[in-house]
Amino acid sequence: MAVLSQSTAAGAKTGVPDRLVSALKDAGFATLVMLGLCVPLVTLRTDSEEGGQLILVPRLGLTAALCLAVFFARLGYLTVWGKQARAARQPTSRKEAIKTVATPRYSLMTIGLPLALGFALAYPLLVTLINGGLSEARYWIDLGILVLTYVMLGWGLNIVVGLAGLLDLGYVAFYAIGAYSYAILSTTFHISFWLCLPIAGILAATWGVLLGFPVLRLRGDYLAIVTLAFGEIIRLVLINWVPVTNGGAGIASIPRASFFGLPFNDDDNGFAAFFGLEFSPMHRIVFLFYLILALATLTSLVTTRLRRLPVGRAWEALREDEIACRSLGINTTTTKLTAFATGALFGGLAGSFFAVRQGFVSPESFNFLESAIILAIVVLGGMGSQVGVVIAAVVMIAGPEMLRNLGFLKAIFGENFDPSEYRLLIFGLAMVVMMIWRPRGLVSTREPTVFLKERKSISSDLVKEGHG
Amino acid sequence: MKGETLLRVEHLTMRFGGLVAVNDLSFTAKAGDITALIGPNGAGKTTVFNCITGFYKPSEGRVALAHGGEAAFAVIEEATAKGARSLKVEDGAIHLLERMPDYLVTQHARVARTFQNIRLFSGMTVLENLLVAQHNPLMLASGYSVLGILGLSSYTTRQKEAVELAKDWLERIGLTDRADDPAGDLPYGAQRRLEIARAMCTKPVLLCLDEPAAGLNPRESLELNTLLREIRDRDATSLLLIEHDMTVVMEISDHVVVLDYGVKIADGSPEQVKNDPKVIGAYLGVEDEEVAAVEAEVEGRA
Numbered sequence: 001m002a003v004l005s006q007s008t009a010a011g012a013k014t015g016v017p018d019r020l021v022s023a024l025k026d027a028g029f030a031t032l033v034m035l036g037l038c039v040p041l042v043t044l045r046t047d048s049e050e051g052g053q054l055i056l057v058p059r060l061g062l063t064a065a066l067c068l069a070v071f072f073a074r075l076g077y078l079t080v081w082g083k084q085a086r087a088a089r090q091p092t093s094r095k096e097a098i099k100t101v102a103t104p105r106y107s108l109m110t111i112g113l114p115l116a117l118g119f120a121l122a123y124p125l126l127v128t129l130i131n132g133g134l135s136e137a138r139y140w141i142d143l144g145i146l147v148l149t150y151v152m153l154g155w156g157l158n159i160v161v162g163l164a165g166l167l168d169l170g171y172v173a174f175y176a177i178g179a180y181s182y183a184i185l186s187t188t189f190h191i192s193f194w195l196c197l198p199i200a201g202i203l204a205a206t207w208g209v210l211l212g213f214p215v216l217r218l219r220g221d222y223l224a225i226v227t228l229a230f231g232e233i234i235r236l237v238l239i240n241w242v243p244v245t246n247g248g249a250g251i252a253s254i255p256r257a258s259f260f261g262l263p264f265n266d267d268d269n270g271f272a273a274f275f276g277l278e279f280s281p282m283h284r285i286v287f288l289f290y291l292i293l294a295l296a297t298l299t300s301l302v303t304t305r306l307r308r309l310p311v312g313r314a315w316e317a318l319r320e321d322e323i324a325c326r327s328l329g330i331n332t333t334t335t336k337l338t339a340f341a342t343g344a345l346f347g348g349l350a351g352s353f354f355a356v357r358q359g360f361v362s363p364e365s366f367n368f369l370e371s372a373i374i375l376a377i378v379v380l381g382g383m384g385s386q387v388g389v390v391i392a393a394v395v396m397i398a399g400p401e402m403l404r405n406l407g408f409l410k411a412i413f414g415e416n417f418d419p420s421e422y423r424l425l426i427f428g429l430a431m432v433v434m435m436i437w438r439p440r441g442l443v444s445t446r447e448p449t450v451f452l453k454e455r456k457s458i459s460s461d462l463v464k465e466g467h468g
Numbered sequence: 469m470k471g472e473t474l475l476r477v478e479h480l481t482m483r484f485g486g487l488v489a490v491n492d493l494s495f496t497a498k499a500g501d502i503t504a505l506i507g508p509n510g511a512g513k514t515t516v517f518n519c520i521t522g523f524y525k526p527s528e529g530r531v532a533l534a535h536g537g538e539a540a541f542a543v544i545e546e547a548t549a550k551g552a553r554s555l556k557v558e559d560g561a562i563h564l565l566e567r568m569p570d571y572l573v574t575q576h577a578r579v580a581r582t583f584q585n586i587r588l589f590s591g592m593t594v595l596e597n598l599l600v601a602q603h604n605p606l607m608l609a610s611g612y613s614v615l616g617i618l619g620l621s622s623y624t625t626r627q628k629e630a631v632e633l634a635k636d637w638l639e640r641i642g643l644t645d646r647a648d649d650p651a652g653d654l655p656y657g658a659q660r661r662l663e664i665a666r667a668m669c670t671k672p673v674l675l676c677l678d679e680p681a682a683g684l685n686p687r688e689s690l691e692l693n694t695l696l697r698e699i700r701d702r703d704a705t706s707l708l709l710i711e712h713d714m715t716v717v718m719e720i721s722d723h724v725v726v727l728d729y730g731v732k733i734a735d736g737s738p739e740q741v742k743n744d745p746k747v748i749g750a751y752l753g754v755e756d757e758e759v760a761a762v763e764a765e766v767e768g769r770a
Contacts, residue, residue, distance in 0.1 A: 463591030
């Protein structure tokens with residue numbers, strides 16, 4: 001590191017050739033280090049001869065290849081990517097530098113938003129055309145549904161974590177409450193999905209308030225631990241309250257969603273018959289896709305609207321400075337509770353959707369890993385950013401699925417190679433890379449909610465992460 | 469209204485464990501006045517502020533604020549006996565601040581404050597900071613968000629009014645050009661002014677400023693004096709300020725209260741206070757008998 005900073009500092013002062021020379025020196029040094037490491041680790045390999053005798057196999061070619069790779073990677077880093085790296089590392093006087101970026105993203109957003117929505121609307125058609133048939137496209141539509149579910153969950157959690165700055169590790173509890181609300185109400189009381197949906201949302205929001213009350217005074221780590229415990233408590237209740245939830249066995253044969261009263265079956269009064277179509281089980285899947293798309297869009301619309309309302313500004317102000325909020329007459333208790341409740345509401349709606357899609361719910365679906373994934377989506381996307389959450393959800397949910405399609409790698413790594421086994425490894429690597437390059441998420445700037453003359457994004461250096 | 473008592477602090481005591489930060493403090497602040505609270509470091513000035521603005525619950529004592537003239541103080545005993553936070557009277561009300569949570573002190577009693585270490589929402593724009601300050605009226609206008617989500621025009625009109633008020637204040641503190649910049653980017657002096665403007669956007673009857681001139685250069689300090697006088701004269705907001713900068717205190721305050729070790733040692737006009745031997749003693753130290761005795765002992769040994 002010392003070598004690096006010296007060489008880059010020298011490069012900044014002098015001309016390009018000097019910088020190249022120092023970069024070459026640096027790369028040479030790195031290669032030497034690599035060589036040193038290679039000698040004991042790579043160059044000699046122990047192998048057993050036929051007679052069981054141990055022999056040493058020299059691997060000079062591999063060593064040379066590794067050293068060369070390091071040399072060029074280092075050189076490339078210093079000359080090509082080095083500029084930005086140095087600019088980022090250069091100590092800027094923080095007080096004076098204007099931390100606003102005149103935003104090209106805004107104009108991009110105005111085109112990008114309809115484009116993204118258009119793509120989402122056309123997605124089932126696209127994959128049908130590409131795969132040459134509706135049934136063949138089932139996998140892709142299912143994947144789209146999954147991604148959109150997580151987009152919706154991410155947007156919901158974003159209200160609590162991203163806007164209000166309250167770290168919630170038990171968000172999956174609200175997802176579970178929504179799912180079980182629909183499961184129980186529909187199987188026991190035979191209430192239709194469309195009635196259950198708002199009920200499930202309201203129930204989840206109520207639980208959001210109930211969770212909110214005891215944790216109002218907690219901040220940071222303590223808040224995280226209590227919300228984590230809340231998530232686990234809900235899961236344990238689902239497992240142990242057998243008369244109501246059927247315990248670990250879960251609730252099966254949950255009624256399917258209907259198209260506003262028209263069931264998706266091959267009856268005469270079914271959806272296909274009503275519209276004069278040939279019956280296909282895919283109709284239901286496509287309907288589910290548009291249903292979750294509508295729910296997610298609703299979440300996004302409401303959140304965007306709320307952000308521009310006093311309550312949304314109060315959430316963000318709460319994240320910035322709670323004491324200042326109180327000095328301005330903002331009731332921080334209700335502000336926090338509304339954040340919890342609104343976040344929980346969307347979690348509950350998503351949960352209901354989950355239940356109606358699967359037709360089966362069990363406590364297994366609502367473990368801590370789910371909370372962690374949703375939180376990871378929010379954090380990787382950039383806290384408070386709607387676009388970031390979408391990108392992160394696509395990467396985190398569709399990415400691992402894509403690994404299944406890398407079958408051709410078997411030709412290189414042998415028959416036993418299964419790329420999806422490397423899911424968590426890639427996951428971890430992605431996290432580390434993100435931490436280094438974009439510690440505040442993919443979209444880390446904050447868009448102001450109101451402006452007089454010009455909308456300028458606010459750099460993440462100034463935006464606080466919240467403390468609880 | 470002007471010249472009538474606005475705030476009455478009576479026998480205020482604040483203990484932190486064994487430490488008595490404020491001891492049996494009583495003083496009044498008049499409407500239309502700039503009242504300064506001064507004293508050496510650690511005298512308990514900020515504690516008094518925190519008690520008045522509801523951030524601390526005082527151990528003992530009463531802090532009463534009258535809306536609509538001092539006639540409201542007539543019902544102070546009735547309100548106290550009733551256990552009420554506020555009591556309405558004919559064209560006015562009395563508020564017992566020590567019973568209110570901090571946000572209600574601002575919302576109902578209309579007492580706003582700033583902080584010794586600036587507390588702006590640094591990641592929000594200057595304009596947003598001023599809009600957050602108008603949270604309560606806007607919240608009402610948005611029908612507690614329900615009507616706002618539906619996008620009713622009544623809310624839009626109110627929001628426009630709120631932006632107008634914010635623009636007025638930006639004009640007054642000279643930050644119109646920086647309205648869309650994040651508050652954290654402003655220079656220190658501008659941040660101080662913005663914090664005052666933000667507090668004023670809550671439309672307070674009493675504005676409490678905790679060391680508003682701290683860290684300002686002489687020119688900014690002068691501008692601050694003008695701003696504070698303007699607030700007193702134009703906005704009909706009385707001021708209560710803690711200040712160490714004596715030029716500010718002596719120049720603009722109408723009434724000065726001096727604290728030392730949590731006890732009031734002087735109370736009067738700036739002139740009276742300036743010449744009070746107790747005040748001079750608290751600030752510069754006195755050669756009392758004890759000190760003289762110790763010195764004599766030390767000299768004797770030497």
